[in-house]
Every structure is written in C-alpha cells, then in structure tokens.
Amino acid sequence: MVPFEYVNASKLEDLPTLLSRKWNESVVLAGGTDLLDMLKERLIQPKRVVNIKNIKELYGIQNGQNLKIGALTTIAEIAQNEMIRKKYPVLAQAAFSIATPQLRNMGTIGGNLCQRPRCWYFRGREYVCLKKGGSKCYAAEGLNKYNAIFGGGPSFIVHPSDSAPALRALGASVEVFGPDGTETIPLDEFFELPIDNLRRENVLRPNEIITKIVVPEPEPGTRSIYLKFREKQSMDFAISSVAAVLQMDGQRVKKASIVLGGVAPIPWRAEAAQSELEGNVLNEGVIKKAAAAAVSDAQPMKYNAYKIQLTKNLVRRALEQLA
C-alpha cells in the first residue's frame, strides 16, 4: 500500500473541498471491503482517502411514499429488513446472495453499486490492460470464462454487483451529491458501458458520492425474485443472475422488468424478454419465449458461451417461480 493522507468527513458539505476533481487523487471510503483490496494491490494510489462513515445523513432505511436507503446502509441490514423482504423480495434476495455474513455486515449499498470490476486482469497488478490505461484487453484473447456476453468492447468486464440488477429492475434512482448540489439519477442512466466510459463503470465524477437510493413503491400486483448462479455456493460473485419484477393483472403480465447480472459491463436490461412478457398470460409457452429472447442477442467470447444457456435457464426458472 502506498502511503496516503486519511481524512474523516463529518458532513456532506465537507466533501467538495476534500474530494479532488481528478480520479485517483482522492477516493471515498465506505465499508472498505473493496477499496482496501484496491489500495493494498496498488491498483489505485490516491493521495487522500476520505472516510464518509461519520456523515449521519448517509445512514438508514425509510419507507414513506418511496423506499429510501442511505448509501451507508449495510448489505446485511437490507437483507434482514422485514419490510424490504416483504415488499421488495428481489432486493432482499439479491442482498442475501452477496458474499459472506462478515462482508454483508461491513459492505454498504453505496459501495456495492460503486465497487470496481473483478476481471482477473484488472485485479492483477502485472496486467496494465485497457481499463487501467494500457493498450490491450487481455481478456479479449485470453481467459474470458467470466467475462461479458452482452455489451462488451473494448473492455469485457461484467458488473460484479448483485444489488445493482435488483435495484435497476425495481426502477430505482440514486441521489448524488457533488460540488453542484444534489442530483437524482435513474439507475437506467447511472451505469455506463465501456464504449462510453472505458476507465469507470458509472457516471459519477471523482468529487461526487451517492447519498441514497430511492426505490418507487411497487404497483399493486407486483411480484419479484432474484436468482443467481455462482460457482461456489458458500460465497461467490454471480456467473449469471436475473432480477425479475412483474406487475400482474390477474394471470396477465401488465409490466415486466428483467435485468441480468454477471453477464455484461452494466446490469443488463433484457428488453426483448420484457416485450415477450408484457400483455401476455404468464404460461409455459410465454415463459419459454421470454427466456429465449433474453439471450437472443448474446455475443459470447471463446470461453464463455456456457453463460447463454445458463442465463436462459435462470430467466425461465425465475419466471416459473413468479407464475
């Protein structure tokens, strides 16, 4: 770890002066479960680390007209919250699927959305790939078993967060605080593909932070589920996952929101699957068509075509469980 200055921010208003306008001069510390690895591996070498954990307004879960979750709320608090389990099962299930109890106790929801990719070339100090400012994507012709089947190029990372597909499927937004004040950004617009932003994964600027996540009240008749496939059942990142939120009108699907995890550089909205579902009775035939549509535009790499069938099966199972 390269030495750095450590600063405690005690209120939001401290941040514009503490955080630099340039990446890697300063960095935000929440639970530290990802950031400390990045620092120890010297993947980032900031001059200053700004601890935000003393900022009181970043904590807590409020359920009024919308669900509001402070960015420093831990993953464990979300997984265990009775109201979230009842009203937003997809979010509680996604949170529960993350890592281990210890990591869920330390890791925050803001940090989970902003965590950096797990591509082993990105995490390996010896590889200076495109995402780290180098000239080559090592995964493109290398070991790409875990990389993207959608939305890849020129980097083929997959977004590692489990909460992100669930929150995107629920139509959530993030509130972002920066030098210009507070802004609300729908998650549909928050994450960015490598083709638009090669070095980062979202629209946040270096001196901005997520302060809270806002999730709309579910419409009557809404059902939701999160299914995740991982190699190690004890704890692992998603090889593929699906967040499915259906608003039902009797047997018919009024509105469908299907977002895939572990298969694209951003939580990936399966628009073709949504179209197959909306307006139709949720029967075996429709489910089969929607599952096939979810992967119809997949572009596998040399070693990850297995993710297509896997994802198709996950979508089918998720929809069967919601039927």
Ligand SMILES: Cc1cc2nc3c(=O)[nH]c(=O)nc-3n(C[C@H](O)[C@H](O)[C@H](O)COP(=O)(O)OP(=O)(O)OC[C@H]3O[C@@H](n4cnc5c(N)ncnc54)[C@H](O)[C@@H]3O)c2cc1C
């Ligand atoms: C062994 C292991 C297994 C894991 N398994 C999973 C898994 O199965 N599923 C999954 O989803 N995740 C998994 N994770 C990732 C883990 O969930 C994240 O590391 C954690 O959620 C990050 O939260 P944190 O508060 O510790 O963030 P930190 O480590 O403090 O920060 C992470 C990043 O987010 C930035 N950041 C933090 N908070 C904010 C904010 N409010 N606004 C803007 N930027 C911010 C930091 O600057 C940093 O870049 C795993 C991690 C480990 C180490």
Ligand code: SF4
């Ligand atoms: S997929 Fe992205 S992070 Fe991985 S080697 Fe290629 S450029 Fe680097």
